[in-house]
Amino acid sequence: MAEPVDITANGGTPDLQAEPMLINIGPSHPATHATLRFQAKLDGETILDLVPEFGYLHRGFEKESEAATWTQVVPYTDRLNYVSPLMNNVGYAMAVEKLCGIEITDRCKYVRVIISELSRIIDHMVCIGTNMVDLGALTNFWYFWKPREEVYFLIEELCGQRLTTSYTRIGGAMADLPAGWTDRVLAVCRGVIPECIADVNALLTKNRIFIERTMGVGPITAKDAIALGFTGPCLRAAGVPLDLRKDEPYLVYDRFDFDIPIGEAGDTCDRYLVRMEEMRQSLRIIEQAIAQLPGGPIDIDDPRFILPSKELVYGNIEALMNHFKFIMEGVKVPAGEVYSATEAANGELGFYIVSRGGGGPYKIKVRPPCFPLFQGIPHLVKGQMIADLIATLGSVNIIAGELDR
Amino acid sequence: MSIVLDRLRERFPADVVSTHSDFGDDTALVRRERIVEILAFLRDDPALLFDFAMDLTGVDYLGEEPRFEVVYHLYSLEKKRRVRIKVRLHEEDPVIDTAVAVWPGINWYEREAWDMYGIVFRGHPNLKRILMYEAFEGHPLRKDYPKAKRQPTIGPEE
Numbered sequence: 001m002a003e004p005v006d007i008t009a010n011g012g013t014p015d016l017q018a019e020p021m022l023i024n025i026g027p028s029h030p031a032t033h034a035t036l037r038f039q040a041k042l043d044g045e046t047i048l049d050l051v052p053e054f055g056y057l058h059r060g061f062e063k064e065s066e067a068a069t070w071t072q073v074v075p076y077t078d079r080l081n082y083v084s085p086l087m088n089n090v091g092y093a094m095a096v097e098k099l100c101g102i103e104i105t106d107r108c109k110y111v112r113v114i115i116s117e118l119s120r121i122i123d124h125m126v127c128i129g130t131n132m133v134d135l136g137a138l139t140n141f142w143y144f145w146k147p148r149e150e151v152y153f154l155i156e157e158l159c160g161q162r163l164t165t166s167y168t169r170i171g172g173a174m175a176d177l178p179a180g181w182t183d184r185v186l187a188v189c190r191g192v193i194p195e196c197i198a199d200v201n202a203l204l205t206k207n208r209i210f211i212e213r214t215m216g217v218g219p220i221t222a223k224d225a226i227a228l229g230f231t232g233p234c235l236r237a238a239g240v241p242l243d244l245r246k247d248e249p250y251l252v253y254d255r256f257d258f259d260i261p262i263g264e265a266g267d268t269c270d271r272y273l274v275r276m277e278e279m280r281q282s283l284r285i286i287e288q289a290i291a292q293l294p295g296g297p298i299d300i301d302d303p304r305f306i307l308p309s310k311e312l313v314y315g316n317i318e319a320l321m322n323h324f325k326f327i328m329e330g331v332k333v334p335a336g337e338v339y340s341a342t343e344a345a346n347g348e349l350g351f352y353i354v355s356r357g358g359g360g361p362y363k364i365k366v367r368p369p370c371f372p373l374f375q376g377i378p379h380l381v382k383g384q385m386i387a388d389l390i391a392t393l394g395s396v397n398i399i400a401g402e403l404d405r
Numbered sequence: 406m407s408i409v410l411d412r413l414r415e416r417f418p419a420d421v422v423s424t425h426s427d428f429g430d431d432t433a434l435v436r437r438e439r440i441v442e443i444l445a446f447l448r449d450d451p452a453l454l455f456d457f458a459m460d461l462t463g464v465d466y467l468g469e470e471p472r473f474e475v476v477y478h479l480y481s482l483e484k485k486r487r488v489r490i491k492v493r494l495h496e497e498d499p500v501i502d503t504a505v506a507v508w509p510g511i512n513w514y515e516r517e518a519w520d521m522y523g524i525v526f527r528g529h530p531n532l533k534r535i536l537m538y539e540a541f542e543g544h545p546l547r548k549d550y551p552k553a554k555r556q557p558t559i560g561p562e563e
Binding site: 054055058060062063064066067098099101226227228229230231240242247248336337338339341348350352354363365367371372375376404405 | 430456458459460462476478482485487489508509512513514535552
């Protein structure tokens with residue numbers, strides 16, 4: 001047997017590389033789940049520094065919007081957070097309605113709550129599911145894909161599309177709910193989703209491998225999270241109970257009984273736990289919203305904002321002209337500026353809109369919740385292992401569509 | 406009148422140009438010279454406590470003088486209030502002090518405003534393009550940048 005060699009015997013230092021190493025992760029890497037890029041400076045496997053880069057999915061949402069009419073912007077908003085597009089539709093419509101001073105019908109408010117909460121559930125399912133794929137727990141991904149698919153069937157029935165929903169309109173919605181739709185929502189919310197959440201919960205929450213892999217990984221304090229502008233589950237995981245559904249109740253959120261879960265350490269494990277509980281709370285909201293869902297029209301009764309019905313368009317000249325002007329010139333929105341924020345799945349989704357009284361926006365700025373979150377990634381992972389970057393990135397849920405716009 | 410705007414006018418009578426609360430959004434147009442001081446005051450004043458810099462963007466009012474506007478949206482966790490602070494900048498001198506020292510999270514918003522509108526944030530630690538690539542010419546959200554204009558996508562230099 002060979003004698004062990006003492007590498008320092010001749011007074012020299014170990015012949016090991018001591019320079020930090022630069023490695024490139026992305027923009028096309030399976031664990032980033034989006035076109036994101038990192039330049040990581042490593043000492044062994046420890047991250048010394050991290051420079052995030054994005055913009056690969058930039059498609060000029062704001063520039064395009066300035067050349068569109070108010071209604072034509074709705075399809076563009078689908079592509080912001082494409083994991084929960086209905087919530088973007090709702091956020092945008094609410095911003096324009098605030099500028100027009102429109103009070104939408106009660107039924108429409110409830111419908112918007114229901115579709116928002118369904119979207120929140122599937123968004124969290126994608127986040128947790130893909131995060132677990134990166135950590136090697138593939139089963140959870142499939143367990144969450146099944147209910148997500150069921151929700152997609154519901155969304156398809158609602159608006160004819162699974163992903164590019166474009167459901168909301170200024171002052172209402174594309175169409176009222178299909179007959180019997182709420183019963184099918186309840187069937188999914190009672191029969192499919194809770195079981196899948198319970199399965200994943202049983203597989204992960206007390207699983208030692210999972211806990212050791214996520215606890216203390218990518219932590220942030222409440223103070224830092226606020227300074228960096230974090231919102232949504234990532235902020236709540238750090239212990240700050242900011243949720244616009246409670247703090248600035250919009251639509252009819254003040255009529256429901258639900259809780260805002262918060263974490264303590266702001267780490268990957270807490271972000272997972274917060275999202276799991278938020279899904280259960282969303283189910284509670286949907287149950288209550290469907291129980292209280294009022295009848296009546298979904299659109300407001302105002303020809304300035306709502307397209308005339310097809311019978312009228314084919315039957316009389318005023319409605320035909322109204323329809324033509326509506327499509328060609330767009331809705332007339334008064335001049336002014338508003339900022340309107342909703343609680344999207346990842347945090348505060350804000351729309352800053354400037355109108356000069358024309359048929360289209362003069363300026364639209366989206367405040368995507370991912371933007372400050374992605375900025376905070378280096379703060380979360382500095383000093384941790386390179387493998388923890390992957391765990392953290394998945395739990396923060398960066399959606400390139402809204403990050404890059 | 407709004408408490409926030411009253412406090413602001415009281416503390417900075419010479420710097421607040423105008424205020425309004427149209428559509429329920431408290432808004433103050435201020436001069437650029439003491440912008441960092443104003444923002445820090447909004448963050449630290451015990452009656453205001455705007456601890457979140459939710460958004461920052463530019464707006465190009467082409468044809469007006471001054472042409473550019475920088476818009477800050479702030480939120481107070483404790484008071485549950487929002488305020489919008491606006492600053493007008495001239496085309497030939499679109500420069501304003503950076504607010505990174507007040508909120509580190511505003512860093513990337515300022516980079517985006519530089520990238521999209523060419524607004525310079527003096528003292529910014531890393532004022533580089535963020536959505537567009539380094540070799541891109543011009544600022545795409547300016548109103549005089551044609552929407553259909555194409556530029557070659559140039560990769561990073563070898």
